[in-house]
Amino acid sequence: MKKLIGNNPIIQRYRFSSMRPKQFWMYAAVYIIVVLLLLFINIGARVPSEAIFTQILVFQLLILWVWSASNTSSAIREENADQTYDFFRMLPLSAHQKAVGIMVGKNLVALLFVGINFVLLILFALPSVGFVQLVQLLIMVLSVAFCANTVSLLSSIKIERRKRKSGNILLLLLLLFMIPALLGGIGGLHNSRWGRDVGVSFYIFEIPILLLISSVALYVGCWAYAGIIRKFIKEKECLFTRRGAVLFLLGCEVILLGIIGPQIEGGERLEINYAFWIGSLFVVMLISFGAIRTYDNYWDKSRMLGGKGQSEFLRKMFAHSNSGLAILLFSIWALFSAISATKAGTSAFEAGGVMAVLLLSYMFLVLLIELWALYRPDSENIGVLLSSIFVVYIALPMICAIMFDKDSLMTASPFGLIIYLCEEPPLPTSGLALLLVYHIALCIFPAVKVRQHWLRIRETRELVDREQGS
Amino acid sequence: MSIIDARGLRKEYGTLIAVKDIDLQVEQGQVVGLIGPNGAGKTTLLRILATLLRPTRGKVSVFGFDIEKDYLQIRKQIGYLPDFFNLYNDLTLEECLRFFAKSYEVDSALIGGRIDAALDYVELEDKRNDLIRNLSRGMVQRMGLATLLVRDPDVYLLDEPASGLDPKARIQLREILRKLSSEGKTIVISSHILTELSGFCSHIAIMHRGQIVRHGSVDEIRANMEGAKVVSISVLDQHEEAADLIRNSDLPVTVTDISSSSITTEVRGGREHIASINKLLVQNNIKVYSLSEDKADLEDLYMAISSDQEEQEPA
Numbered sequence: 001m002k003k004l005i006g007n008n009p010i011i012q013r014y015r016f017s018s019m020r021p022k023q024f025w026m027y028a029a030v031y032i033i034v035v036l037l038l039l040f041i042n043i044g045a046r047v048p049s050e051a052i053f054t055q056i057l058v059f060q061l062l063i064l065w066v067w068s069a070s071n072t073s074s075a076i077r078e079e080n081a082d083q084t085y086d087f088f089r090m091l092p093l094s095a096h097q098k099a100v101g102i103m104v105g106k107n108l109v110a111l112l113f114v115g116i117n118f119v120l121l122i123l124f125a126l127p128s129v130g131f132v133q134l135v136q137l138l139i140m141v142l143s144v145a146f147c148a149n150t151v152s153l154l155s156s157i158k159i160e161r162r163k164r165k166s167g168n169i170l171l172l173l174l175l176l177f178m179i180p181a182l183l184g185g186i187g188g189l190h191n192s193r194w195g196r197d198v199g200v201s202f203y204i205f206e207i208p209i210l211l212l213i214s215s216v217a218l219y220v221g222c223w224a225y226a227g228i229i230r231k232f233i234k235e236k237e238c239l240f241t242r243r244g245a246v247l248f249l250l251g252c253e254v255i256l257l258g259i260i261g262p263q264i265e266g267g268e269r270l271e272i273n274y275a276f277w278i279g280s281l282f283v284v285m286l287i288s289f290g291a292i293r294t295y296d297n298y299w300d301k302s303r304m305l306g307g308k309g310q311s312e313f314l315r316k317m318f319a320h321s322n323s324g325l326a327i328l329l330f331s332i333w334a335l336f337s338a339i340s341a342t343k344a345g346t347s348a349f350e351a352g353g354v355m356a357v358l359l360l361s362y363m364f365l366v367l368l369i370e371l372w373a374l375y376r377p378d379s380e381n382i383g384v385l386l387s388s389i390f391v392v393y394i395a396l397p398m399i400c401a402i403m404f405d406k407d408s409l410m411t412a413s414p415f416g417l418i419i420y421l422c423e424e425p426p427l428p429t430s431g432l433a434l435l436l437v438y439h440i441a442l443c444i445f446p447a448v449k450v451r452q453h454w455l456r457i458r459e460t461r462e463l464v465d466r467e468q469g470s
Numbered sequence: 471m472s473i474i475d476a477r478g479l480r481k482e483y484g485t486l487i488a489v490k491d492i493d494l495q496v497e498q499g500q501v502v503g504l505i506g507p508n509g510a511g512k513t514t515l516l517r518i519l520a521t522l523l524r525p526t527r528g529k530v531s532v533f534g535f536d537i538e539k540d541y542l543q544i545r546k547q548i549g550y551l552p553d554f555f556n557l558y559n560d561l562t563l564e565e566c567l568r569f570f571a572k573s574y575e576v577d578s579a580l581i582g583g584r585i586d587a588a589l590d591y592v593e594l595e596d597k598r599n600d601l602i603r604n605l606s607r608g609m610v611q612r613m614g615l616a617t618l619l620v621r622d623p624d625v626y627l628l629d630e631p632a633s634g635l636d637p638k639a640r641i642q643l644r645e646i647l648r649k650l651s652s653e654g655k656t657i658v659i660s661s662h663i664l665t666e667l668s669g670f671c672s673h674i675a676i677m678h679r680g681q682i683v684r685h686g687s688v689d690e691i692r693a694n695m696e697g698a699k700v701v702s703i704s705v706l707d708q709h710e711e712a713a714d715l716i717r718n719s720d721l722p723v724t725v726t727d728i729s730s731s732s733i734t735t736e737v738r739g740g741r742e743h744i745a746s747i748n749k750l751l752v753q754n755n756i757k758v759y760s761l762s763e764d765k766a767d768l769e770d771l772y773m774a775i776s777s778d779q780e781e782q783e784p785a
Contacts, residue, residue, distance in 0.1 A: 009569055009572040009573040012568075012569065013558065013561065013569040016560075016561055016565040016568075016569070017558070017560040082556050082558075082559060083552075083554055083555050084555065084557060084558055086522060086550070086552045086555060087555065087557075087570075087617070090520065090521075090550055091545070091574075092542050092543075092545040092546040092574060092575070094542075236524060295484050296482075296483065296484060299482065299484055299485070300526065303527075377483075377484040377485075460485055464485075
């Protein structure tokens with residue numbers, strides 16, 4: 001602990017720069033003004049302690065979830081843009097020291113204010129909120145803050161040298177949408193007497209909502225932290241190992257099914273079932289992006305496969321490839337989706353048919369990723385082309401369905417298919433067959449190109465080996 | 471045991487081979503100049519030695535530690551200065567040096583003294599409390615060296631340390647490197663500007679298209695060089711007669727220049743031909759008062775070797 005926080009040089013480095021009197025007092029002045037304002041506007045309120053508590057809580061969340069996450073995410077970006085990242089990488093500190101050093105060091109001022117806010121929260125909470133709810137609330141605030149900080153740090157780690165400081169637009173947009181959701185959530189919590197009235201079923205257990213949110217945030221946060229450590233140690237490798245990808249997905253599926261399962265047995269079975277399918281498929285896609293093996297990886301693998309016959313080479317390359325992992329991930333997804341379909345009472349035929357369409361749809365995405373990985377050394381812009389194709393594939397059927405006022409057209413897009421199934425079930429057999437044919441046709445061209453490229457790698461490897469031998 | 475020992479080192483970026491099966495051994499106290507044109511693989515090699523890049527193949531150890539398994543141990547003992555770098559602009563010079571000293575576990579009691587010495591070494595003592603963002607490029611480059619000096623590594627890996635510096639800053643940098651080499655530090659320094667390295671490298675490794683085409687001490691490489699030696703002959707008078715005598719002899723000598731003070735020749739083959747020239751001139755009553763073999767500097771060696779390489783490669 002002493003090495004991680006007390007004697008961590010990175011924290012000291014940020015203390016030097018962020019705690020200069022001029023800067024510090026500027027932040028302190030803003031903080032004091034905000035706190036005084038909160039106290040001032042609540043003079044004469046009906047229950048002033050609860051009103052002040054709510055407002056300080058929002059202030060606290062803005063500091064911990066928005067400001068500190070944005071500080072954390074800027075750390076590596078700044079190192080990269082300022083051309084100091086090589087020095088940072090060379091520091092003989094453990095990956096844990098680096099990760100904690102950034103998350104704490106970058107937020108020294110924020111943490112100081114957070115500490116004072118916690119004291120204020122406790123003071124104003126005790127009369128109105130109650131001890132148990134307060135503890136649950138604080139655990140939730142800290143877990144989500146941990147999650148937000150680890151995810152934002154992880155998303156900012158890139159070792160390529162970049163010349164200019166580019167803002168993390170995705171993160172900013174996310175935050176922009178998060179703030180209204182955050183305020184709404186706080187309003188909801190306030191109305192439910194800080195979660196006292198709301199319990200959530202998780203499989204057969206009834207869990208307070210705040211603790212469930214905390215657990216999910218901790219699950220994601222811990223994986224993100226493990227990802228940071230991996231990225232600091234194995235910089236050039238993809239975020240997920242095969243085992244990591246499978247374990248993370250299994251955990252997500254267990255959590256999602258635990259939350260959604262009891263709902264399926266309750267109300268709108270079909271809609272919730274398909275919401276679970278799409279939600280968990282989205283996680284599968286995210287993992288696929290985090291586990292992308294690039295051309296370099298295939299090239300390295302080709303050395304190990306030297307001397308193998310063509311079919312054996314292709315088989316082993318497939319097992320090693322992004323497509324191979326995709327099949328594995330999809331199998332796990334299919335297993336959990338089958339459980340939810342059974343709970344929802346969906347017919348095996350319909351569930352199987354839709355799963356097959358979704359598998360092909362997902363494989364189309366994976367094949368596009370594969371093309372990106374293989375062709376990127378030749379063309380930097382291949383990503384733009386491939387992502388445009390994917391956007392067209394997702395959006396065009398929906399647009400056509402609206403333009404021609406024909407709902408069945410939207411089934412050509414996986415999201416459209418789910419919407420259609422929720423609104424107008426069931427899909428006729430002929431429609432399902434047509435969709436399968438359409439998706440198989442979509443996958444053929446990229447699959448052929450991928451195969452060709454793997455064979456080209458094999459030929460090039462043989463050529464290089466021959467040259468080396470001679 | 472070599473401090474740096476690279477065997478069969480290879481780095482591939484897709485089908486591009488940046489470093490091709492290199493063997494390189496560097497002993498304690500050597501100052502090795504990595505010379506080669508842009509794209510020869512110098513930066514890749516240095517980044518591998520600095521543990522920032524993983525080789526595709528081959529074994530590299532620094533101080534006996536494997537660069538892939540024990541990279542943290544290696545990072546503690548080497549000082550690497552990248553080709554393009556900056557320092558933490560929001561820190562003062564002293565704070566920056568303190569940060570590096572602490573990160574590299576310099577004894578707290580020693581840190582103050584080390585900072586003073588490092589700033590003194592790079593002649594930035596008067597800027598101690600200035601923010602790094604206020605330094606000139608040359609000062610940042612020297613400050614970069616100071617961040618290495620403050621932790622006193624045994625090996626310095628310097629990638630084009632003089633690039634972008636004005637002549638005065640280059641001279642200052644050379645002086646610092648000279649001091650370090652006189653203290654017995656091991657230095658591997660890359661450059662594509664040969665004059666930067668002449669005079670203070672004990673060894674050179676000439677890189678060409680990812681390979682080290684020559685490696686050894688400057689004298690060894692010079693001695694192994696085949697081809698013409700440049701010999702200057704000074705005679706009291708009769709310059710033209712002396713030049714004609716040489717031209718008309720059977721010796722493998724070409725007269726390349728005649729000036730009022732000397733005749734410059736290129737002699738192919740061994741030194742016995744230089745002795746034969748002397749004998750020929752003296753026998754013909756030419757008053758020779760000096761006959762000297764011009765030692766090729768790094769630039770000549772590099773040019774000769776790289777043109778050899780070009781010739782050997784298939785078109």
